[in-house]
Amino acid sequence: MRRPAPLPASPEEPTADDVALDATPVRRRRGPLLRFGSAAEGPSTPSPDPDAATQGEADGDHDGSSDVSSVTAVIEEDDRRAVSDPVGSGEVWRAARARRKALRAEIRRFTQRSRQRRFAVWGSIGAVAALVLGSVIAAYSPLFAVEEITVAGAKTLDPALVQQSLSDQLGAPLALVDADDVKSALAGFPLIESYALEARPPHQLVVRIVERLxxxxxxxxxxxxxxxxxxxxxxxxxxxxxxxxxxxxxxxxxxxxxxxxxxxxxxxxxxxxxxxxxxxxxxxxxxxxxxxxxxxxxxxxxxxxxxxxxxxxxxxxxxxxxxxxxxxxxxxxxxx
CATH class of the missing domain: 3.40.50.11690 (Cell division protein FtsQ/DivIB)
Structure with a gap:
């Protein structure tokens, strides 16, 4: 509350009561002295009328002690209400919650783009990981078992003999074809200088051979x-x-x-x-x-x-x- 406005100055010389009023200490600044009381508080304290005070001074009826008493009463009433009606803990909690809520909203607003980038990156990584994992599981499952063996590059050799020597690889997953077993089987053909295995999903194994000259x-x-x-x-x-x-x-x-x-x-x-x-x-x-x-x-x-x-x-x-x-x-x- 603001400090009450000063009373209008009298055209005449100040009296002793006026000097006493000016010397009265005011403990803290409040709002205007104009207050309206509620039904529980009783009738509201009438505020001094500047015109009436001026008129009283002009008529010689001004009483300085009554004005000092009114100001003091208003200050004491404000102090009593400040002590008897403090801010409740519920209001403090609600204010703190509102502040935290506003802070979280600001954080979400400023970090929205970075969160979107993280979501895109992790989504891509997850998709690639799922694709790789699915491919590995499928490759090692019976879904990609060897059902056909094809021999390419044979000119002097009989391809049917080479296929027969590798018949034990039929039914094995393409990813689990035993290279050592294949090498042992092809070692019985002196004409084979080198060979290479090629897996053609879902069920074909190609053996490319280079014959000796x-x-x-x-x-x-x-x-x-x-x-x-x-x-x-x-x-x-x-x-x-x-x-x-x-x-x-x-x-x-x-x-x-x-x-x-x-x-x-x-x-x-x-x-x-x-x-x-x-x-x-x-x-x-x-x-x-x-x-x-x-x-x-x-x-x-x-x-x-x-x-x-x-x-x-x-x-x-x-x-x-x-x-x-x-x-x-x-x-x-x-x-x-």
Whole structure:
């Protein structure tokens, strides 16, 4: 409450009662002295009328002691009401709850975008995790069991024999195909140089094989053995096998001459390799080929074999009647 407005000043000299009124201490500032009492409090205290006071002063009827008593009574009444009617604990609790509610609303408003980003990130992570988990469970379940085995890349081998050797993998989930068992089964086929397994859901297992390339038949104690460039024996027969070039290699399979001859045979194009009937090698730098039409090819070492093969094909096409072709130096070939 505000401090009561001062009484209008008298045109005459102040009296002793006026000085006493001005000197009366006011303990605390309140609102205007104008108050309206309720029915329980009784009749309201009349407020002094400034005009009436002025008129009284003018008439000489002003009483300073009555004004001091009125102000003091109002202050004492306000103090009594402040003490007898304090703020209740319920109001304090409701105010604190309203404040917390408003604070939470502000926090939600300012963090809405970050919460949306977190929700999107965690939602994406959850979706990916669910997809991966579902895929793993499905892959290891009977839903993706092996029901068909396909052999690809077999040229000399019989694919049915390879499929039969892997029949124990039928019924196993694609993800649980035993690679060691497959390796053991395919080890019985010397013609297989390498292989790869490919799972094609839901039920197909593909075995891609690379066969060894036979370079010819070499004479052994009990007949003839067909070997590849690594010296692996692919087959053995008591007589020279048909279609396999005869290998005349100094030092046998483990020699440097054999290694060089094997690399030369692997570098030849398929159509040209099919025309070779004999391979002679006395050392790693002296490899000679004989073709089925009687032509002789001096090859030299295995170096630049791919380039030598290309030069040889052009020379044969350009000089079909020639009998000797020397490509040991592919930059200066000789035809005789």
């Amino acid at each position: 036979p370079i010819g038949a070499i004479r052994v104690d009990d007949g003839y053995s067909v070997v590849d460039a690594a010296g692996v024996v692919l087959s053995t027969s008591p007589k020279p096998p048909e279609g396999a070039p005869a290998l005349d290699i100094a030092g046998g399979i483990g020699s440097e001459a054999f290694r060089s001859a094997g690399l030369v045979m692997r570098s030849l194009p398929a159509d040209l390799r099919a025309t070779v009937t004999e391979v002679h090698a006395t050392s790693g730098d002296d490899v000679t080929l004989r073709l089925n039409d009687g032509k002789s090819v001096v090859w030299g070492s295995e170096k630049d074999s791919v380039r030598k093969a290309a030069v040889l094909v052009r020379l044969i096409a350009a000089s079909p009647d020639s009998r000797v072709f020397d490509v040991s130096s592919p930059t200066v070939p000789v035809v005789g």
